[in-house]
Amino acid sequence: AQTVTQSQPEMSVQEAETVTLSCTYDTSESDYYLFWYKQPPSRQMILVIRQEAYKQQNATENRFSVNFQKAAKSFSLKISDSQLGDAAMYFCAYERGTSYGKLTFGQGTILTVHP
Amino acid sequence: GAVVSQHPSRVICKSGTSVKIECRSLDFQATTMFWYRQFPKQSLMLMATSNEGSKATYEQGVEKDKFLINHASLTLSTLTVTSAHPEDSSFYICSARDFRHGRYNSPLHFGNGTRLTVT
Numbered sequence: 001a002q003t004v005t006q007s008q009p010e011m012s013v014q015e016a017e018t019v020t021l022s023c024t025y026d027t028s029e030s031d032y033y034l035f036w037y038k039q040p041p042s043r044q045m046i047l048v049i050r051q052e053a054y055k056q057q058n059a060t061e062n063r064f065s066v067n068f069q070k071a072a073k074s075f076s077l078k079i080s081d082s083q084l085g086d087a088a089m090y091f092c093a094y095e096r097g098t099s100y101g102k103l104t105f106g107q108g109t110i111l112t113v114h115p
Numbered sequence: 116g117a118v119v120s121q122h123p124s125r126v127i128c129k130s131g132t133s134v135k136i137e138c139r140s141l142d143f144q145a146t147t148m149f150w151y152r153q154f155p156k157q158s159l160m161l162m163a164t165s166n167e168g169s170k171a172t173y174e175q176g177v178e179k180d181k182f183l184i185n186h187a188s189l190t191l192s193t194l195t196v197t198s199a200h201p202e203d204s205s206f207y208i209c210s211a212r213d214f215r216h217g218r219y220n221s222p223l224h225f226g227n228g229t230r231l232t233v234t
């Protein structure tokens with residue numbers, strides 16, 4: 001079975017600074033996707049970034065980028081120029097390539113942004 | 116754009132009663148939908164996979180007789196919590212993938228969740 005581990009229950013960052021959230025996963029599959037989701041207090045799930053396992057290039061979305069280390073099964077999220085609105089719970093998630101949207105989530109990291 | 120609508124957003128019920136939660140894909144067909152459960156400040160745990168026209172597939176440890184799932188149409192899945200008890204109080208979220216643009220460009224959409232409180 002696939003597992004996703006986020007070892008940082010809480011992280012904090014100063015506004016405008018950079019923070020990195022860690023995620024490791026375990027799978028024997030070769031075709032899979034990895035995601036970072038943001039969940040603000042409203043509990044809405046917001047996709048931050050997505051990475052296809054077959055792509056070597058790290059995904060980026062504006063201030064958000066990932067460091068995808070396939071051999072190490074590591075998938076960290078870097079948030080640059082942190083903003084107050086970035087404060088939320090962040091989940092790393094795994095999806096097997098043959099799935100139709102079935103995700104395995106990590107435990108989550110609560111990110112606090114200090115002004 | 117495609118949206119998944121979940122209703123109700125909040126529900127309070129008395130212990131022993133049943134509650135139905137709806138998950139609807141508004142402008143795409145979803146043959147498969149997923150139901151997750153989330154306790155406060157915890158992760159989303161997959162409860163079951165809802166399949167249109169067939170039985171749901173439940174994850175290990177989830178009581179299928181307590182959490183009844185019906186996926187009677189291509190746009191609607193329902194989760195019924197039967198004989199609810201206070202320990203069933205939680206946040207329930209559904210999701211579905213929109214495959215209209217192919218496998219590799221298919222966004223996954225989440226409902227806004229339902230907060231169930233059993234008194």
